[in-house]
Amino acid sequence: MKKQKHLTGLTMALAATILSASAQDEPASSTLISNAKIFDGVNETLIEGKDILIEGNMISKIAAGIEAPEGATVLDATGKVVMPGLIDMHWHSAFNSLSVPALLNTDQAYHLLVGAKSNEKALLRGFTTVRDMAGNVFSLCKLTDAGVYDGPRIFPSGPAISQTSGHSDFRPPTAVPIDPGAPLSYAERIGHFVVADGVPDVLLRTREALRMGSTQIKIMSGGGVSSNYDPLDVTQYTIEETEAAVAAAADWNTYVCTHVFTDEAAQRAVKAGVLSIEHGHLLTEPTLRLMKEKGAFLSMQPILDDEDAIPFPEGSENRRKFVQVTEGTDRVYRLAKEIGVKTVFGTDALFDPGLALKQGKFVAKLGRWYSPVEALRQATSTAGELLAMSGPRSPYPKGPLGVVKEGAYADLIVVNGNPLEDLNLVGDAEENFAVIMKDGKVYKNTLEP
Structure with a gap:
């Protein structure tokens, strides 16, 4: 009987582990980053006047005046720059x-x-x-x-x-x-x-x-x-x-x-x-x-x-x-x-x-x-290009990394300032990164509610 109870407990623990892992695949709540200036990881000119909608772990839409879905978290990035992780x-x-x-x-x-x-x-x-x-x-x-x-x-x-x-x-x-x-x-x-x-x-x-x-x-x-x-x-x-x-x-x-x-x-x-x-x-x-x-x-x-x-x-x-x-x-x-x-x-x-x-x-x-944009490309879009060379061996096949675009993974940083003008901002994340998001999940947020 003791052995049977032990096996039952082990089975339950394994099931809980599997369920926990499976939960990571469930869509996260939607997030809308509004009023952002966007460095897309590639271009030196910031994209202005557009919002970023994140659904699950992906960037689903970048456009002006996106209406927040019901229940979505809204992050107001006024005066800040959004860039790739x-x-x-x-x-x-x-x-x-x-x-x-x-x-x-x-x-x-x-x-x-x-x-x-x-x-x-x-x-x-x-x-x-x-x-x-x-x-x-x-x-x-x-x-x-x-x-x-x-x-x-x-x-x-x-x-x-x-x-x-x-x-x-x-x-x-x-x-x-x-x-x-x-x-x-x-x-x-x-x-x-x-x-x-x-x-x-x-x-x-x-x-x-x-x-x-x-x-x-x-x-x-x-x-x-x-x-x-x-x-x-x-x-x-x-x-x-x-x-x-x-x-x-x-x-x-x-x-x-x-x-x-x-x-x-x-x-x-x-x-x-x-x-x-x-x-x-x-x-x-x-x-x-x-x-x-x-x-x-x-x-x-x-x-x-x-x-x-x-x-x-x-x-x-x-x-x-x-x-x-x-x-x-x-x-x-x-x-x-x-x-x-x-x-x-x-x-x-x-x-x-x-x-x-x-x-x-x-x-x-x-x-x-390098200029700031040349330096940042090395740690964003160009890096993502090399990561893509892993082809089907990549654990992350749904979209590109290192860029801010529709269909890309929602790995984003909201910066207090413009890193294309001051590259030193990336050297002090504690002070200068207001939001850090990976896979659609916010790990740091110092923005005002």
């Missing part, structure tokens, strides 16, 4: 607020619980979508979509795939020579990172990541800053290995992005069909022109060796590599803009909860190289 295209939900020792000495549950809290804060900074660029955050994606946790939409890459000695080979120095029969490291077993050598192994690990639910694939094509065994100048993955990952992703109607800084490594990746170059701070004009020709995106971070630098220990090799990378930031942004490479915004905040809090400030830093 911000998108961080290089985010690490599981890692951004953990120190390296904490990451290496705690389990996956710890990583994701800290990550859930970090993502909640990101949402309240106006980031309604993130592309997660390494780590098993699939459960966090599902629980966020189900409303268990508040946070941005997540496009998960799953385990970052690296060759032996590559950027995400975090095994200890004593791990070589590799014993093929030895168990995987903990980070590999839980799906944060995985090492794959040779075409068959790259195919296997790519397909596993897609099976797990990756919306795009992340590989490592060159040396890195935070890793210990790969200098920046090294080129990783052969053309055949890279083509294998690209082919496997293409079979699933999605794309590959890669961690890379240098010309040789980036050119090899782009020629193999990689569509998103992550970082790229040491690239030169020929490589950027190749990217333009092939339609590859530059997913770069506005990092400098300033007060917001990633805090690597002074005198360490990681610190030396970080300085070398940041010395190329100015040049690459200016060249990419001149050549017309499609560029998206990301932070790559890592191993420091204080750095993650500056997410909006990093968008504002783009003003060093």
Whole structure:
């Protein structure tokens, strides 16, 4: 009898969970944003004299003089600007607020619980979508979509795939020579990172990541800053290995992005069909022109060796590599803009909860190289264009992201001021964002009733 009662209780709990998740699909109450000036994510000229009607989680109508449906919430945006929710295209939900020792000495549950809290804060900074660029955050994606946790939409890459000695080979120095029969490291077993050598192994690990639910694939094509065994100048993955990952992703109607800084490594990746170059701070004009020709995106971070630098220990090799990378930031942004490479915004905040809090400030830093509208496109419409490359692997197939238009997801920010005139407004969400809405739900509202 006790066993039967236990099973009955378990069944009821599971049913409640399913009902709770299903409730997220029910249409939310309608919301009307009236008297808005609208930055649609694309055009520099604000749309004036129109209201925005949100029904459920979608923008259903943008027009003048919309009558509020019965029972609708009305938000008066007089004197304010409505813009798309911000998108961080290089985010690490599981890692951004953990120190390296904490990451290496705690389990996956710890990583994701800290990550859930970090993502909640990101949402309240106006980031309604993130592309997660390494780590098993699939459960966090599902629980966020189900409303268990508040946070941005997540496009998960799953385990970052690296060759032996590559950027995400975090095994200890004593791990070589590799014993093929030895168990995987903990980070590999839980799906944060995985090492794959040779075409068959790259195919296997790519397909596993897609099976797990990756919306795009992340590989490592060159040396890195935070890793210990790969200098920046090294080129990783052969053309055949890279083509294998690209082919496997293409079979699933999605794309590959890669961690890379240098010309040789980036050119090899782009020629193999990689569509998103992550970082790229040491690239030169020929490589950027190749990217333009092939339609590859530059997913770069506005990092400098300033007060917001990633805090690597002074005198360490990681610190030396970080300085070398940041010395190329100015040049690459200016060249990419001149050549017309499609560029998206990301932070790559890592191993420091204080750095993650500056997410909006990093968008504002783009003003060093771009006009406000050019900077904001990187974190809205152009980012949405790259997210759409996930095709049917996208968890959000009903409409576009990063724009304010009819038929788009209702991810919106009401700004106290005009960010097309003052980009620094996005750097202080607490002060300057009056309303933050994701998926038609209001998470912050300081407007007068």
